[in-house]
Amino acid sequence: MMRPLFSRCAPRAAAFVAPRRSPLGLFQAARQYSITPEAASETKLQDIDPSQLVINKASNPKPLKKAEDLIFGRNFTDHMLTIEWNKTTGWQKPHIVPYQNLSLDPATCVFHYAFECFEGMKAYKDKAGQIRLFRPDKNMERFNKSAARIALPNFSSTALIDLIAQFTKLESRFIPEERGYSLYLRPTMIGTQKTLGVGPPGSALLFVIASPVGPYYPTGFKAVSLEATDYAVRAWPGGVGDKKLGANYAPCIVPQREAMSRGFQQNLWLFGEEEYVTEVGTMNFFVAIKNKQTGQKELITAPLDGTILEGVTRDSVLSLARERLAPEGWNIVERKYTMKELDEAASEGRLVEAFGAGTAAIVSPVRAISWKGKLVHCGLKDHEESGEIATKMKNWIEARQYGDDPHEWSYVC
């Protein structure tokens, strides 16, 4: 099969089409990320190759924002990392280019069929001024799983970590040195094939953008209250709720907005007639309970049964709990648990604490859950904004993120 248009996309130099006049007298988008669907062959595909990285530095570096003015995900660094893929030759040369708009044909499959997945990770500056990533291998592993689930391409995790590290070092000046600050990194993959036929994308774009962020709780923890959602379901067995797909996010907004309209900060996702507790907003969820029979303290989170996102923070909390809480007598458990069980524990004074866990906040303590018209109190006293476990976890994880507690989880760029 001939691919007359493919040559426009393969060598980077040819990937920029000549500018042409728009009907309004201005120049049209130069960068063509949308690829025609003709590409198809059986040749061996290239993996991502960091040695081929091409860097084009921005000529007008942005002024830095004051640390206290940073808002999550609104301001971005000078550059972005981009890597194109097509099904004929695989991954193309990686590029670091000035942060810029994507120019895409309106028929591009990402706009119609949600061929998109992403990761959320952070880079930290340690006391020695080194830049550190936190467990980037976990993010890459999940990124590949997410991509495969929607027929987007896979890649070498170490290759992309290498490139992200180079990109992050280039943006070093955007990472505030204060504790709690970091550079939020957003690796994203989108299908770029331009056809309305529903099929596996023949081309894709992987890009990484970076946004300097401040601490989630600038003045210390602030416990949130949740509304248990009983009319909408986030994920289900055989679905894609365990993958970090764009598809899982837009449908969450209305339940979230509904909860907020009634004065709750987040919604709590339940599943099934049993009302299993699954996730909170866009975070995993943990509860600390005293066992009804034995009185033993248990840290419980929902198991990875296909409906739960495989959170990196979730895994870190479990790992640290097994390392440091289990010796103190805690039982660390991944199992299904119901809202009824929480309610019973709360009413019997056995619900010790509850918190969300995710990259943005690390942990997010929960004061109460609105469920079936009543408020289930999660163990905090009125003057408390966090329980003991949440506080410990935040400190333990931050210590590893910032390199104070040297550990293999921290990747020095």
Place this chain on the structure above:
Amino acid sequence: MMRPLFSRCAPRAAAFVAPRRSPLGLFQAARQYSITPEAASETKLQDIDPSQLVINKASNPKPLKKAEDLIFGRNFTDHMLTIEWNKTTGWQKPHIVPYQNLSLDPATCVFHYAFECFEGMKAYKDKAGQIRLFRPDKNMERFNKSAARIALPNFSSTALIDLIAQFTKLESRFIPEERGYSLYLRPTMIGTQKTLGVGPPGSALLFVIASPVGPYYPTGFKAVSLEATDYAVRAWPGGVGDKKLGANYAPCIVPQREAMSRGFQQNLWLFGEEEYVTEVGTMNFFVAIKNKQTGQKELITAPLDGTILEGVTRDSVLSLARERLAPEGWNIVERKYTMKELDEAASEGRLVEAFGAGTAAIVSPVRAISWKGKLVHCGLKDHEESGEIATKMKNWIEARQYGDDPHEWSYVC
């Protein structure tokens, strides 16, 4: 709250930013569709207003493809309809502009959280040369439902139908006159706010593109065989499977590809332990069965319980069946039915026929379904490519689409 960047987007003339040099020496994308998230106020929002339509015609009309070379969704007409929305003022002036790339900030929410929904509809040329839409009110009703489910804005159906009619008339030369040909129209709405915060988009873009298409079966019906998917689930009660969201499509590709790898043209979506039959690929599904007890012929499709797309063709088939088949003794039924029931009916010679129903094909006859390692034959004889009901439905619906059977379903532009 001040919105310093909003003024760049409100008046159309100012919505195009000045071209600037890219680092690679070419001109950057001129059209800025990504909107900063600062917009927020409580003023009354404008609805879509067709009287404000601005048309900028393409200076270089595209050559027409030969009718027999048309492939679904690959080639587009000269223009596109675009309407921007923001939460401060509502819908902006509608524009018909030359078909062109969208230029979007890489942080735009459509790329990360799948804020996107769409419609599929067709325009037909009748014998008198008039252009006709088919039940556009049904598409607009569903488009609004889909948008609302993911916190995108709603609009007046009649206003958008008016604009689509004007757009379609402008592209009249792209609509082949032969029976079976049409202009596929793809109204699409995407969130355009540029922030990684997960929340309701403060801005959106509605666009309509058009692709001339040939008949789904250029040489007559060709029955397909299906593989029942038991490892993946398309939709769930409380989910979004009844809305036309991008989020429902990317996750369908792997099961579809799996089915094809084993020689089946499409996959059949089942639900639950009972293995209820729900949809086929991206179409609704109908079966004709003789009742086990009474022998009465029944045309059955799954009910709109929240897991089934509210197909316009599905509704048309049901309506025509109630009008024309019921008087002949058929029972027209919307109810849950299982794969086991189909298998039993097939083995007892009571499964008369089965077909998918959707805009692309109208109806798509099914020969057999692979289920639990056996092949369930759906009633067609070896030499047959369609059953009686599917053939009748295609003819009845086409007669209304092309205006041979004058009916209120057909909207003359």
